[in-house]
Amino acid sequence: MSTLTRERDPILDTDFIKEMIRQMRALDSYGTYDGQPVEKLLEPLILTRERKAQIPLIGDPDEQTVASLKAFYNAIATLIEKECGLMAVPLVHLSHEGFGRALITVGKLVVSDRTLRDVHRFGFESLSKMKTEADKILAVALSVVSEHADVAGM
């Protein structure tokens, strides 16, 4: 089956994946992916078992991986903002060894706080696994916002 006639995966029309595509396209300053199927844009984030097996256990994250990681948290922050109407600010902090912390704040509220490890191996087995992970973070963040609306509004 050729790419043109292949049925479009419905996951591509979900809010999160649409936002991820927007984020990844923004990173593509040279238009390398123009005219290509959108799945291509998301490929850097997909780390199948085979691809993962090829990455050494210890290493420094490259620029593309760091950019993808930031795109992931930016996309989540954008969705939080859309859902609750308050500005959500992502902050990804990495040390040189690929360790770090990814925070999202809304007002004075930390709505998501994750320790990052092995950032050079950042990625998801499939689009669906990526979406599930993002949905989880989003759900927790929104429940924290609704529980502490006063702090989130500060």
Added chain:
Amino acid sequence: MSTLTRERDPILDTDFIKEMIRQMRALDSYGTYDGQPVEKLLEPLILTRERKAQIPLIGDPDEQTVASLKAFYNAIATLIEKECGLMAVPLVHLSHEGFGRALITVGKLVVSDRTLRDVHRFGFESLSKMKTEADKILAVALSVVSEHADVAGM
């Protein structure tokens, strides 16, 4: 008057300056300042008008300046922790151009959030000005913690 007989500045015995000395000593891995008066350890943070005038308006922060900046926020976080009994986590995030954000979180509460500019010119006119600045951040942070103790305890 020689250094030995000079009266010790009482500011050196305040909690904040004592903590700053501890932070700066931790950075001095080679013991360069061992046996020297403690004021020496704090010198990188003191930017008199004359020293400031010598620094170009635009520039990248050097390692020592970034380390001093982190020491400053680490010291404040340590004092917050001492005062309120909850863990305070500092997070200094810099872009390459010397812009950034300094956050301190307690639980899920952002107790301090500062935009950083011109980090390559980071410093204070005097020890007393540095302490005043730190005291201000500390006071605001502690009042935020007491207002939202539930979120700080999360």
